Amino acid sequence: MNFLKNIYELFYPELCACCNNTLTSNELTVCVNCRHDLPLTNFTNEENNLVEKSFYGRIQIETATALFYFFKKGKIQNLIHALKYKNQQQVGTLLGNWLGSELVESNRFSSIDYIIPVPLHKNKLKTRGYNQVSFFGKSMAKILKIPFNETILTRISFTKTQTKKVRFDRWNNVHELFFVEDQKVLENKHILLIDDIITTGATLEACCKAFEKTKNIKISIACMAYTK
Template sequence: MKFLKDVFNLFYPDICLSCNEQLTDNENTVCLTCRHDLPTTNFTFEASNIVEKIFYGRIPLVQATALFYFLKEGKIQQLIHNLKYKGQQQVGTFTGNWLAHEMIESNRFKNIDVIIPVPLHKKKQNKRGYNQVTTFGKSLAANLDINYLEDFLIRVTNSKTQTKKSRFDRWKNVEQIFKIKNTETLENKHILLIDDIITTGATLEACYLALNKSKNIKISIASIAYTK
């Protein structure tokens, strides 16, 4: 079996999804060199971090974090591009495992009952074939031993891409475009709301407005990356 694996790797080598160099046998998804160079934020260990400050006066958060800084043309942009557009969902598993270990070590993210991802519109998800935060969320849930509810929060409006919009236009574009299946399921729950990248926080705020129709909820936020 090892011989067959070696032959397969000769013609179809596993490559680092950050730098595109060939991985060694003891490397997975990202090579050790890139892993060492990834721009981690340490927000998971830091109260009143930048991500939490984004939502001051907008969402009554318990905690918030992002694992990496997102820089244009950087390694994290390459990783998320592979996750989002190239079907490389192992990036979500890799980042979810990493962030979960930070959350456990930090001891700040306690008593979370359920993880809910920012949803894609049904048409967009059918076209892409998956939600890019699914494996990220499932890895978090498995490591933290909590429930993952993928289809509870629903995007009802298929908004256009946000990448070329101003911050104010992004906020207007996502206002009131989410709904929840029912309000009773989440009553009295502490929800970890997750996304791939946080920029203005407008999408997450819109999700909160929908989730807040359930009584007495608490919200924490986690993402793979934060855009400076």
């Protein structure tokens, strides 16, 4: 069995999702060199971090964090691109385990009841075949030992890509496009809303607005990366 595996890997080697170099037998998804070079934010235990400040005066949140800084043409862009467009869902698992391990050690995220991903519209989900943050959320939920719910928040209108839009246009493009299927399930609960990249925060803001009618709900945010 190992012989056949070695033959397969000889012709179809596993590549690092960041740099595309061949992974060694002891490496998984990302090579050791890239892992040490990824731009961690260390926001999880930092009050008033840049993610939290970006929502001041817009929505009320409890806490927020992002695992990495996002830079154009950087390794995190390569990593998330592999997850989002190349179906390398093991990237989501890797990042979910990584951030989940941070969250479970932080008292700032100790009261989370549910993890809820920013949803894709059903048309985009059908085209892509998966939500790129599903495995990310499921991995965190497993570590935190709390439910992951990707059906309670739905996207009710298809929009064009948010890429390269100015903040005002992006907000108009997502405003009131999310719907909570069952408000009562989340009453008196603390949810962790998750997404891949925070740029302007317009999509997350729109999601939070959808929960405004939910009684005594608390919302925190966790994302893979934050655009600095």
